Amino acid sequence: MTALPAQEQLVWIHTVDHARAQAGLSSAAWNAIDIFLGGIGQNLRLFGLLGKEGVQQAMKEARVRTDATSGERSLDAQEMSQVALIWRISRQKLGLPDEDPTPEEEENLWALPPGVVARRSKYLAWTRDGKGGAAPKPKKEPPRKPPRPAFVPPRSAADLAWNIERSARGSLAVRGQSYVEGCEHLRSIFHNGYDAATAIPLSRWDGDMYYDPDPPEWNRAAIYTRHGVFLDLPDAVDYEFFGLTAADAKLMDPMQRSCLKQGYRAFVSAKLTRHALRGSLTGVYAGSMNFDWLMDLTGILDRGNMSMLANRIGCALGLSGPGVYIDTGCSSSLVTADMAATHVRRGKTQAGLALGVNALLSPQMYAVRCAGSLLSKVGRSASFDSNSDGYVVGEGCGGIVIGYTDKIEERTPVWMASETMQDGRSAQLTAPSGPAQGELLKNTMRRARISPSEIAASECQCNGSHLGDPIELGSLEKFHRPAVRKDSLMCLAGKTNKGHGEGNAGMTVLMKTILLVEDHILPPVLHFNKLNPHIDVEGMPFCFVSETSLLPHSDKYYVAGSAFGWGGVNAHFVWQSEMPKPQLLAQPQYAALQPFLLPTQMAAPLVRHDPSAEGQAEEQERSGEAAAVVPDKPGLSLDMVRSMILETAMNVNDGEPLEMDTSLMESGIDSLAAITFRNDLQRKSGLTLKGTLMFDYPTMSEIASHIVELSNG
Numbered sequence: 223m224t225a226l227p228a229q230e231q232l233v234w235i236h237t238v239d240h241a242r243a244q245a246g247l248s249s250a251a252w253n254a255i256d257i258f259l260g261g262i263g264q265n266l267r268l269f270g271l272l273g274k275e276g277v278q279q280a281m282k283e284a285r286v287r288t289d290a291t292s293g294e295r296s297l298d299a300q301e302m303s304q305v306a307l308i309w310r311i312s313r314q315k316l317g318l319p320d321e322d323p324t325p326e327e328e329e330n331l332w333a334l335p336p337g338v339v340a341r342r343s344k345y346l347a348w349t350r351d352g353k354g355g356a357a358p359k360p361k362k363e364p365p366r367k368p369p370r371p372a373f374v375p376p377r378s379a380a381d382l383a384w385n386i387e388r389s390a391r392g393s394l395a396v397r398g399q400s401y402v403e404g405c406e407h408l409r410s411i412f413h414n415g416y417d418a419a420t421a422i423p424l425s426r427w428d429g430d431m432y433y434d435p436d437p438p439e440w441n442r443a444a445i446y447t448r449h450g451v452f453l454d455l456p457d458a459v460d461y462e463f464f465g466l467t468a469a470d471a472k473l474m475d476p477m478q479r480s481c482l483k484q485g486y487r488a489f490v491s492a493k494l495t496r497h498a499l500r501g502s503l504t505g506v507y508a509g510s511m512n513f514d515w516l517m518d519l520t521g522i523l524d525r526g527n528m529s530m531l532a533n534r535i536g537c538a539l540g541l542s543g544p545g546v547y548i549d550t551g552c553s554s555s556l557v558t559a560d561m562a563a564t565h566v567r568r569g570k571t572q573a574g575l576a577l578g579v580n581a582l583l584s585p586q587m588y589a590v591r592c593a594g595s596l597l598s599k600v601g602r603s604a605s606f607d608s609n610s611d612g613y614v615v616g617e618g619c620g621g622i623v624i625g626y627t628d629k630i631e632e633r634t635p636v637w638m639a640s641e642t643m644q645d646g647r648s649a650q651l652t653a654p655s656g657p658a659q660g661e662l663l664k665n666t667m668r669r670a671r672i673s674p675s676e677i678a679a680s681e682c683q684c685n686g687s688h689l690g691d692p693i694e695l696g697s698l699e700k701f702h703r704p705a706v707r708k709d710s711l712m713c714l715a716g717k718t719n720k721g722h723g724e725g726n727a728g729m730t731v732l733m734k735t736i737l738l739v740e741d742h743i744l745p746p747v748l749h750f751n752k753l754n755p756h757i758d759v760e761g762m763p764f765c766f767v768s769e770t771s772l773l774p775h776s777d778k779y780y781v782a783g784s785a786f787g788w789g790g791v792n793a794h795f796v797w798q799s800e801m802p803k804p805q806l807l808a809q810p811q812y813a814a815l816q817p818f819l820l821p822t823q824m825a826a827p828l829v830r831h832d833p834s835a836e837g838q839a840e841e842q843e844r845s846g847e848a849a850a851v852v853p854d855k856p857g858l859s860l861d862m863v864r865s866m867i868l869e870t871a872m873n874v875n876d877g878e879p880l881e882m883d884t885s886l887m888e889s890g891i892d893s894l895a896a897i898t899f900r901n902d903l904q905r906k907s908g909l910t911l912k913g914t915l916m917f918d919y920p921t922m923s924e925i926a927s928h929i930v931e932l933s934n935g
Contacts, residue, residue, distance in 0.1 A: 226307075226310060226311065226314055227244055227311065227314075238252075238308070238312075241308045241311045241312060241315075242308060244307075244308075244311060245304040245305075245307040245308045245311065246304055247301060247304040247305060247308065248301070250286050251284070251286050251297055251301045251304075251305070252305075252308075254284040254286045254297070255281065255284045255297075255305055281297055281302050281305050281306075284296070284297055286301075393626065393627065393636050394563060394566060394567060394624065394625070394626055394636065394637045395624075395625075395626075395627050395634050395635060395636045395637060396622050396623065396624060396634070396635045396637065396736060397491075397492035397493075397494075397573070397623045397624070397625050397627055398488045398489060398490070398491030398492025398493070398494070398622070398623040399488055399491055399620070399621065399622045399623070399733065399736055400484045400485075400487035400488040400490075400491055400620060400621050400622075401484065401618070401619070401620040401733055402453055402455075402480055402483075402484055402618060402619040402620065403453065405733070405737070408733060408734075408737065409737050409741070411719050411720065412716065412719055412734055412737060412745035413741070413743055413745055413770055413897075414770075415719075415745065415746045415748055415769070415770060416719060417602065417718070417719060417748055417749075418451045418616070418719060418720055418721065419449045419450065419451050419601050419602065419603075419614045419616075419721055420449065420450070420451070420452060421448050421449060422448055422449070422450055422452070423452055426452065426582060426583065426584075426585075427584065427585045429445070429448050432444065432445040432585050432588075432589070433445055433446070433448060434446060435599070437592070443585075443589050444589065444592065445585060445588050445589055445592050446592050446597070446599055447588075447592065447597045447598060447599055447600075447601055447614075448601060449598075449600075449601025449602075449614055450582060450588075450601075450614055450615050450616065450617075450721065451614060451615070451616030451617055451618075451720055451721035451723075452582065452617055453617045453618065453619075455476045455479070455480060455581055455617070459471050459474065459479045459482060459483070464482055464486075464534075464535075464538040465537075465538050466538070475530070475531075476581055476583065477510060477531060477579045477580075477581050477619070478530055478531055478534050480579050480581070480619035481508055481531050481532075481534065481535060481577050481579055481619065481621070482534055482535050482538065484577065484579075484619050484620055484621045485506065485535040485575055485577055485621050486535065486538075486539070487621075488575060488621040488622060488623050489539070489575070489623060491623070492573075492623040492625070494573075494623070496539055496540075499539045499540065499541060500539065500540035500541075501540055501542055502541060502542060502543070502572055502573070503542050503543045503570075503571050503572045504541045504542070504543045504571060504572055504573045504574070504575065505541075505543030505544045505545070505546070505562060505565055505566075505570075505571040505573075505574045505575070506532045506533070506535055506536045506541060506543065506544075506545045506546070506574075506575045506577065507532060507544075507545075507546045507548065507558035507559070507561050507562045507574060507575065507576050507577065508531035508532035508546070508547050508548070508558060508577040508578075508579065509547075509548045509549070509550070509554030509555035509556075509557060509558040509576075509577065509578050509579075509725055509726075509728065509729070510528065510531060510547075510549065510554055510555075510578070510579050510580060510725035510726070511549050511550075511551055511552070511554055511580070511724055511725035512580060512581065512582070512587055512724065512725060513528060514581065514582065514583035514584040514586070514587055528547050528549065529545070529547040530547075531547055531577065531579065532545040532546055532547045532577070533545040533547075535575070543565075543570075543571045543572075543573075543574070544565070544570075544571070546558070546561065548561070549725070550787040550789065550791035550793075551724075551725075551787030551788045551789045551791065552683075552722070552724050552725070552727050552728075552785060552786060552787050552788055553642075553727075553728055553785040553786055553787035553791050553792060553793045554578065554725045554726075554728065554787070555576065555577070555578025555579075555620075555725060555726055555727070555728035555729035555732075555785070556578075556640075556727075556728025556729070556731065556732065556783075556784075556785035556793040556795065557642050557728070557785075557787075557791065557793050558576045558577065558578065558728075559576035559622065559624065559640065559728065559729075559732060559793075559795065560640040560641070560642050560793055560795065561574075561576075562574025562575065562576040562624050563624050563637050563640055564640075566624055566625055566626065572625065573623055573624065573625035574623070574624045574625070575621055575622075575623050575624075576621060576622050576624065576729070576732075577619070577620070577621045577729070578618070578619065578620055578621075578723070578725060578726040578727075578728055578729025578730075578732075579618070579619040579725065579726055579729075580615075580616070580617055580618055580619070580723045580724050580725045580726035580727075581617055581619075582615060582617055588615070591615065595612065596612055596613065597612045597613065597614070597615065598610070598611050598612035598613055598614055598686065599611055599612070601614055602614065602718075602748075602749050603685060603686050603715075603717045603718050603721055603722060603748075603749070604686050604718065604748075604749035604750065605682065605684040605685065605686050605691065605715035605717055605718055605747060605749075605750070606684060606691060606695075606713075606715065606747065606750055606753060606754055606757065606766055607686070607749055607750050607751060607752060607753070607754060608752045608753060608754050608755055609751070609752065610686035610687075610688070610691075610749075610754070611686070612686060612687075613685040613686050613687075613717060613721065613722040614717075614721035614722065615721055615722060615723075615724065616717075616720050616721025616722055616723045616724075616726075616730075617723070617726075618720065618723045618726040618729065618730055619726060619729075620726070620729040620730070620732075620733050621729070622729075622732060622733075622736070624637060634799070635735070635736050635739040635740070635797045635798070635799055636797065636798040636799065637795070637797065638670040638672070638780065638795075638796040638797065638798045639666050639667075639669035639670035639795070639796050640666065640669075640793065640794065640795040640796070641662055641665045641666040641669060641793070641794055641795075642662075642791060642792065642793045643658060643661065643662045643665070643791075643792055644658070644790050644791055644792075645658040645790035645791075645792065646658055646790070648790065651789065651790065652788045652789070652790075653689070654689070654690050654693045654694070654786060655693075655790070656693045656694075656696050656697045656700075657697075658790075658792065659693070659694060659697040659784075659786070659792060660697040660700050660701055662784075662792050662793075662794050663697065663698070663701045663794060664701065666782075666794045666795070666796060667701075667796070670780075670796045672780060672796070674701055674702045674707065675702075675707045675708060676779070676780050677702070677711060677780050677781070677782050677796070678711075678712060678773055678774060678779040678780060678781060679711070679712035679713075679714060679738065679744060679773065679781050679782075680698065680711055680712070680713060680714065680781070680782040680783065680784070681714045681715070681716060681731045681734055681735050681781075681782070681783035681784070682694060682695070682698075682713055682714065682715050682784060683727075683784045683785055683786045684715050684717070685717050685722045686717070688754065688756060689756075690786070691754055691756075691757060692754060692756040692757045692758075694784070694786070695713075695757050695762070695764070696758075698711070698713075698764070699758075699762050699763075699764070702763055702764075703763070707763045709763075709774065710763050710764060710765035711763055711764055711765065712744055712765050712767055712773075713747075713764050713765065713766050713767070714734070714738075714744065714745065714747065714767060715747045716730055716731065716734045716745070718747055718748035718749055718750070719745070719748060727785055728785035728793060731783040731784070731785055732783065732795070734783075735781050735782075735783050735797055736797070738773075738781055739781055739797050739799040742772060742773045743770060743771070743772060743773070743897060744767045744770065744771050744772070744773060745767070745770060746767055746768055746769045746770050747766055747767055747768060750766060750768060753766075770897055771897070771901070772897060772898065772901075778798065778799070779798075779799065780796050780797065780798050780799075781796070781797045781799070782794065782795065782796045782797075783795055860926060860927070860930050863907070863926045863929050863930055864882065864922070864923075864926050866903070866906050866907065867903065867922045867925055867926050867929075868882070868922065870899060870902045870903055870906065871886070871891075871899065871922060881922075882921065882922045882923045882926075883921050883922075883923050884921060884922075885920040885921055886899070886920060886921065886922065887920060896915070899915075900912075900915050903915075903925075903929070907929055907933070909929060909932050909933060911929075911932075915928075
């Protein structure tokens with residue numbers, strides 16, 4: 223079609239799409255033209271103000287994206303004719319002749335809005351006077367890179383997720399979290415290095431009845447361990463509050479009760495009310511792998527099946543988003559978090575609640591794991607250690623709310639990226655695959671747009687397996703090789719504290735790393751005495767955290783975590799957080815090398831030697847006090863320790879003096895400052911002090927007496 227439309231047809235042409243339809247040009251060909259024009263062609267007036275040579279140049283440079291088999295191609299002759307007709311229609315619509323713009327029209331082009339003015343030199347360069355002369359140069363302005371049009375097809379699925387996230391308002395972050403014991407209790411367990419494993423309570427089953435320390439191979443009902451991490455699961459639920467019937471509440475799975483309570487608490491933590499949630503496009507994603515309750519109550523499968531873990535709270539709060547139950551083994555709850563973040567990022571939901579739960583309600587599941595020699599006989603999870611003989615099973619339930627927020631504070635964990643993959647073909651179904659784990663790490667870093675050297679700490683899946691631990695650390699070593707990293711990667715293992723939560727293991731990893739991001743404290747790895755001989759540490763850029771310590775200072779850092787399912791479904795994620803800059807972090811790096819004042823009696827060893835027996839005895843006593851000045855020397859004097867503690871407390875408390883008999887917590891020293899206080903005392907005294915020093919000995923006088931007692935043996 224080459225003829226211009228009649229006047230009665232022209233009155234119905236208002237947009238470029240109308241003109242394109244009149245010319246018969248395909249949308250793919252027009253998008254290719256408009257991409258090259260940087261979006262200016264979407265305005266019919268601006269397109270008509272472009273010179274003919276500029277339009278022809280755009281036609282020559284345009285490439286039309288077609289299907290995957292044919293790739294990209296240039297405009298053909300018919301399409302070029304149709305584009306030329308669109309330009310002529312736009313000129314006709316403006317009442318301008320079918321020729322290049324006049325100088326007055328060029329001036330109009332110069333007076334475009336600011337978003338277009340930044341690109342005007344490019345278009346005016348095409349507008350020639352027919353003799354090859356270029357258009358006048360525009361005034362100097364700060365360079366602006368034009369934004370990529372939203373309708374441009376991305377190059378890959380990863381680019382699609384990245385572009386959508388960057389175009390959304392705010393950042394994808396954790397808006398609220400909840401755990402069955404409470405986040406503060408969980409923080410205390412990790413920071414104080416507490417092992418939560420206990421004996422099997424009678425509220426579950428009689429451990430002595432099933433216990434056999436050395437069961438024969440044929441006895442599949444015997445249990446060779448007495449320990450586990452057990453919680454006070456809710457026996458009752460406020461069914462009227464959640465809109466349930468009394469019959470449902472009576473027969474409800476304890477895991478459903480836990481998910482109801484923790485899911486609602488997570489929404490409360492995110493400051494989302496029931497009124498705000500009702501009818502919202504909020505998804506619920508629950509992960510678990512055990513079904514002990516259904517083994518005894520087979521008659522209530524209609525309302526007791528595992529899908530109800532996600533659907534109960536959706537029905538109770540009136541949520542309109544998807545309710546998904548996932549069972550991928552030990553990675554279930556981390557896969558739910560990945561799905562929740564993915565749905566929010568792609569705009570399918572407004573927010574996502576990821577839940578993880580595990581409950582030990584019958585001895586059958588214990589017996590199955592003992593038959594596979596998975597559990598520890600001594601009842602301890604010893605990650606990385608040579609004496610590890612399995613893991614301890616742990617109960618737990620937690621939830622996090624993931625959504626966009628435009629208020630990112632210093633301690634807010636930002637969800638950078640996550641990835642899930644399958645091992646593929648490995649030695650056997652339950653055998654881990656090192657290459658697949660390495661590919662998972664690589665894909666996650668690529669999606670997060672960061673390098674491995676930026677990861678400060680990583681929560682490992684390591685559960686004490688002599689096969690799995692070396693394979694995981696081997697894949698980490700290949701990814702975090704020394705040539706890439708300048709400092710060590712802090713390797714953590716929360717399973718030494720909370721046991722292996724199985725279906726809830728991924729949620730425990732998420733909660734621990736969230737607390738790490740909020741507090742900037744590295745919890746210790748428990749029961750780590752001698753490295754697993756199958757783990758080759760030669761040249762590895764790893765640091766196994768053996769005591770509570772602070773994260774290395776950085777303006778912005780990243781924390782990662784993993785969860786691997788025993789069927790081969792693996793998941794990995796990366797948090798981002800900004801490091802706060804309180805006064806206590808502004809101290810010099812080598813505080814132990816700073817001089818500190820000593821009591822005046824410490825100068826006594828400088829007196830002249832007295833040959834008398836009484837003088838020799840007095841000199842030896844004074845020399846013993848002087849030797850206490852040097853770290854790692856026993857026999858610290860009380861006066862010297864008091865002076866040391868007073869100065870250390872003043873450094874931590876920003877130079878404010880403190881009373882010796884006043885509680886440090888009442889003086890304003892928080893848990894973060896307590897760790898710094900303890901570490902400084904360790905460096906100055908040369909003694910190993912407990913992480914709970916401030917809680918066991920709350921005043922400086924009590925701490926001084928304790929240090930003197932330790933130094934004297």
